[in-house]
Amino acid sequence: MPGDDDVFLQAAIEEAEKGRDEGGIPIGSVIVHKGKIIGRGHNRRVQHGSAIHHGEMNALENAGRQPASVYKESVLYTTLSPCSMCSGTILLYKIPKVVIGENRTYLGEESLLQSRGVEVVVANNDRCYELMQEFIAKNPTLWAEDTGEVEVKA
Amino acid sequence: MPGDDDVFLQAAIEEAEKGRDEGGIPIGSVIVHKGKIIGRGHNRRVQHGSAIHHGEMNALENAGRQPASVYKESVLYTTLSPCSMCSGTILLYKIPKVVIGENRTYLGEESLLQSRGVEVVVANNDRCYELMQEFIAKNPTLWAEDTGEVEVKA
Ligand SMILES: [Ca+2]
Ligand SMILES: [Ca+2]
Ligand SMILES: [Zn+2]
Ligand SMILES: [Zn+2]
Numbered sequence: 463m464p465g466d467d468d469v470f471l472q473a474a475i476e477e478a479e480k481g482r483d484e485g486g487i488p489i490g491s492v493i494v495h496k497g498k499i500i501g502r503g504h505n506r507r508v509q510h511g512s513a514i515h516h517g518e519m520n521a522l523e524n525a526g527r528q529p530a531s532v533y534k535e536s537v538l539y540t541t542l543s544p545c546s547m548c549s550g551t552i553l554l555y556k557i558p559k560v561v562i563g564e565n566r567t568y569l570g571e572e573s574l575l576q577s578r579g580v581e582v583v584v585a586n587n588d589r590c591y592e593l594m595q596e597f598i599a600k601n602p603t604l605w606a607e608d609t610g611e612v613e614v615k616a
Numbered sequence: 617m618p619g620d621d622d623v624f625l626q627a628a629i630e631e632a633e634k635g636r637d638e639g640g641i642p643i644g645s646v647i648v649h650k651g652k653i654i655g656r657g658h659n660r661r662v663q664h665g666s667a668i669h670h671g672e673m674n675a676l677e678n679a680g681r682q683p684a685s686v687y688k689e690s691v692l693y694t695t696l697s698p699c700s701m702c703s704g705t706i707l708l709y710k711i712p713k714v715v716i717g718e719n720r721t722y723l724g725e726e727s728l729l730q731s732r733g734v735e736v737v738v739a740n741n742d743r744c745y746e747l748m749q750e751f752i753a754k755n756p757t758l759w760a761e762d763t764g765e766v767e768v769k770a
Contacts, residue, residue: 507681514668514677514705523668527661530761550704550725551668571704574728607684 467539467561470494471585474539474563477504477517478593484509487604488593491517491540493525493557495532501525508604517541518548522555533557541590543570553578563590567598621693621715624648625739628693628717631658631671632747638663641758642747645671645694647679647711649686655679662758671695672702676709687711695744697724707732717744721752 470492477490481504493501503520506512515523518540533555538544541563544552549571552560559581565572572582598605624646631644635658647655657674660666669677672694687709692698695717698706703725706714713735719726726736752759 511681512677513679513681513709514673519668523666525667527665527667527761546704546707547701548704550700550702550707553700553704555667607681 466497467583467585470499470537470539471541471561471563471587471590473499473502474517474541475587475589475593477502477521478541478590481505481509481517482593482597487601488597489517489540489542491521491538493521493536493538495528495536500528500532500536507607514547516545516548518544519551522551530556537561539563541587542594543568543572543584544575545570546574549575552580559583561585563587564594566591567594620648620651621737621739624653624691624693625695625715625717625741625744627653627656628671628695629741629743629747631656631675632695632744635659635663635671636747636751641755642751643671643694643696645675645692647675647690647692649682649690654682654686654690661761668701670699670702672698673705676705684710691715693717695741696748697722697726697738698729699724700728703729706734713737715739717741718748720745721748 473492474490478488482488486508487505490504492499501521501524503524505517506515536557537559538557539561543562543565561583575582627646628644632642636642640662641659643659646653655675655678657678659671660669690711691713692711693715697716697719715737719738729736
């Protein structure tokens, strides 16, 4: 039987697939409070020309304004290791636990998170990795833009 | 004669004042590339019910998608010391310099930024401090919400 982490990571993967189907970067995220998804989202860089709507940020924004206590009891699920921006946001809201689909494609700020007391679980999920590899093979510059590493047209 | 930093900090202060006039948290920011403002913004937590549109994030979003090289040659001006989220974003986009209006009201992740090689200038600007103090006196819980520290209604 799948555990909670599998079920919610699966929801994040569904978000990533939605993003891919929209022509976007296939990274998805959900925020779970006491066993219930309170926000879901996916990367909107391509779809909305956004510099800040990574999957995790989009899920947080979609969760709306929440009391501080809710964030402190929540788990953030993301299909890919969180970058500096998303990790900083996890720290701001004191989200205590992050479940990461994979970190082979991109290793974010896991060490920073751990050094601040955040529990970091890496699922090594094959589907998360596959989605990113397929995307990068087709769109190498778009992906590089998301990690702040390459010249792209605005 | 005022230097460049004073002129652009002044533009960030004008954004903070716009936010205040909208009933929002008076924190403003501008992003400057080669002497030209490419994005300006202010905190929209109250106005848009946003969990992610701090002043700096809003300025970045308003700048739109930029080539990586533009961020790497830009300076971010903000009226208040940047929190974990905004600092993480500065690191993601490799913005090399941040000019901060004040850090007495709130001390953000200046040490983290410096440890990663970002130049941090604190202007100790009285107007920035005054705007925050006036706001906090009138709206103590709203401000605490922005720093992830207090119970508030969604
Ligand atoms: Ca596996
Ligand atoms: Ca002064
Ligand atoms: Zn991110
Ligand atoms: Zn911030």
